[in-house]
Amino acid sequence: MVLVTSVRDYINRMLQDISGMKVLILDSETVSNVSIVYSQSELLQKEVFLVEMIDSISVSKESMSHLKAVYFIRPTSENIQKLRYQLANPRFGEYHLFFSNLLKDTQIHILADSDEQEVVQQVQEYYADFVAGDPYHFTLNMASNHLYMIPAVVDPAGLQRFSDRVVDGIAAVFLALKRRPVIRYQRTSDTAKRIAQESAKLMYQQESALFDFRRTESSPLLLVIDRRDDPVTPLLNQWTYQAMVHELIGLQDNKVDLKAIGSLPKDQQVEVVLSSEQDAFFKSNMYENFGDIGMNIKRMVDDFQQVAKSNQNIQTVEDMARFVDNYPEYKKMQGNVSKHVTLVTEMSKLVEARKLMMVSQTEQDLACNGGQGAAYEAVTDLLSNESVSDIDRLRLVMLYALRYEKENPVQLMQLFNKLASRSPKYKPGLVQFLLKQAGVEKRTGDLFGNRDLLNIARNMARGLKGVENVYTQHQPLLFQTMESITRGRLRDVDYPFVGDHYQQGRPQEVVIFMVGGTTYEESRSVALQNATNSGIRFILGGTAVLNSKRFLKDLEEAQRISRSGSHMV
Template sequence: MVLVSAVRDYLNRMLHDITGMKVLILDSQTVAFVSVAMSQSELLQKEVFLVEKVDSGAKELMTHLKAVCFLRPTLENIQYVKSHLSSPRFGEYHLYFSNVLKNTAIQILADADEHEVVQQVQEFFADFVAIDPFHFTLNLPLNHLYMIPAKVDPQKIQLVSDRMVEGISSVFLALRKRPIIRYSRSSEIARRVAQDAMRFMYEQESALFDFRRSETAPLLLVLDRRDDPVTPLLNQWTYQAMVHELLGLEDNKVDLKSFPKVPKEQQEVVLSSEQDAFFKSNMYENFGDLGMNIKKMVDDFQQKASSNQNIQTLEDMAKFVENYPEYRKMHGNVSKHVTMVTEMSRIVDERKLMLVSQVEQELACNAGQAAAFEAVMTQLNNESIADFNCLRIVMLYALRYEKENPHQLQQLISKLTSRPSKYKPGLLFTLLRQAGADKRTGDLYGNRDILNRARNMARGLKGVENVYTQHQPLLSNTIESILRGRLRDVDYPFVGNQLQQGRPQDLVIFIVGGSTYEEARTVHLQNVANPGIRIYLGGSVVLNSSSFVKDLEEVLRSGRASTY
């Protein structure tokens, strides 16, 4: 079962069994859970005529409507529902919670239902944002907290850890599986999340997870973003990842209001692999192939449009009216994709991103410190390269060569800080403190393991189809190691006394600190290459280079990291 289907199934069960006109009441997080899984037109077809936030404070009585509440089982939401029930605005209340509801919360709701308007209370385990069939996120606020030691702010760190455990557990409840659990050895927060997930699934709620066991147990692997800080720092050149990097993509929506010359009807668009056939078939395509595919789509639309203009008989007119909704939908889709690709092309040219990306890819994929130093210094001396892009290039150099020539690294840092930018050396030192070579689990640059060195050499000899997409995330090697039974126990220990027997058919990888769309593409390619294996990717948020650097800035601003 794929994640989007699981959430849609829950929503269909909620809305199908309740007949008549309905209002859907959501909280700030379940709004995202619903919006990525079901369109507004689909909700209308299910007689949902109003969508409200649970904290809206609306007073108007609408007793002809039935309230379907889909909420996270937080103490705050329980209090909001209690307030609703004390003075009900709707004729009936059907309460659905996205995760396990505590007995104390059930008692509070029962005591509050003095008017006896609650018809049912159920748990539907969809406590995550299923942005794609095999990719989910938790949209966790204060994402940077995973970098701060637990002793600094134990209460906040525990809240963050608890939310990750709730989201991960919900995914396994939706999949109807209970996993073996492993984690990244060097990460304290990954260990905490893995152990808390183990306690929740095997002790606190063991009855909930008592599913029929498969021949090979599913695997949950909890990773730390800091093991691969390179991937979120790179420019992207495949469609979905580019949109997120250059335009911003949040819960499958793109906000284009701040960009010039964007038509009013295209200022907020939806990019969903479930609702848009063109996007589904092109989301992982590189920018060059995407351009050709968009041209073909435009040509097909023009051919369709010219045939619609040739209306001469009543029969032609009837045919046009019958096809008009499809024609309008096609027009909107063509306009949407052309607008976004045009805007991204403008940004690429304006920011000299092809020039920048070549240097980035060389730093990420190919060794050679002297040549790398010259290439980075050339970029820093080019005033047309934006400060943010210069910062990312120096960060990539620092991660790769932090121990090889500290003097040259200091030269690059001095050159960067001499530019009239807001970026200070402390940001680079924060990155190295958090994700330097001594902190990472895994073989980020493929230098430690003889098989990885051979693989890199073969790729170099063979060449690459596209210099801009030669980078492969560390996750790619991690998945291959799991599928071959070679993931080292010393680097990725099991929780408790668990052991994995055979290759898992279901693998859920959760990245504390956030996943990326480049990694989602890696998971997609692995799923295609390994039929019968289902790999899912999740994270606390979905990162691009801007949000990753903002997390580092928050850690630096907190002043809690020790001096490098």
């Protein structure tokens, strides 16, 4: 069962047993969980006529006792407090409480204490505590995503909250899948280790009865890894549809906010939905590269024109009847066509303005091919190019620094200086901070494929064969990791098990959780891997979905905090 359907099933089950008019009450996190998989019209079909946030529901005092309240919230203490006040002065006829994660007994007691009028009909735990954007990709949408880079001594409370939330999310995913996994983690990352251990404690000790599902022949695997093991992927420009939209415009819960671009005509919608569940065109093109999308959109526009033309010549009554019959379909098609055309037009404008073709070619070279001297030349050239934007300059230097960290330090220093002089907004030391966080000593995986002879040979073979598309030749490190798992070659030294629960045989389900966030390039990689039917199903999750902007922002934030932290110490 995939993630999207399981969240949908949870919501269906929540709503179908309660008859009559309902109001659905969500909190700031569950609103994303629900709205990414469920639509307003589907809610209306289930007789949910009002959707409110838990904050605004307590503001009004107007009684609506003809409605039944269905709460779907996270069991946080703030939510419990708000709910408590609500139960003391109920506005609705009945209360059905659904929590998206494990309730503590004390929380139940608090609620029961304040429910003097006995309005609560049921209290349930429905574990839909993650945002399932795609069938095999989920995120926890955490605001303070930078915390994973910060050592525990600097902000212990913050890190505790961070890892608690992550463990909750992971637990919910496995409860939704009805599985108890064996857990492995990346040895070099303290955060990953901590999260893996706390998850194991929850699943095998604290709530061991709850996680005791029917045994399958081979236990699923949970692998907790750190974003810093592959800092390259979030720094690259993307050329496949979904990843590109996120990189250039920004995708939040499958919504694109076009306001950020400006330059749009007034009457156009400022937000559009890009969901593989509802949009067949997007579903078949989300992993295609930019050139192919252009062609496919052209085809779609042609089809649409055909339909539009046939709708224009209405002569007989039958024509009219047919037109009215097809009108909703036609209107839907029109909306879809204009949505994709707008997106692609805007993106190609950006590509043109920021000279992304040129930039990206160098980026891909840095990430995939060797040759330090040539790379230095290319990066210097681009740094002095006027039309290259500041963020692209910074990314180029970062990629260069990650790749040639140990070679020719003089040239590296020269690049730093040049970057500082060309980009006035550049915060000094950010690249060095990145190297400190995710440099070669910190990394476990063979990011650039230059550590063992086999990988070097493979890279050379690929170089000789030539690549299909220069812009999409990069494969994320995750691809290698998945391959190792498929072949059963993931090394125990690098990715140790937690506790005494070892893998027996090959796992059939693998959840890879990336602390620090995933990218859509990796999500694509997972989807393509699953499409090959290798017998293993991968699910990818992360604390956030990154694009380069978000990754750099997190990096800056972490740098700021660790700097002030070191001053304090």
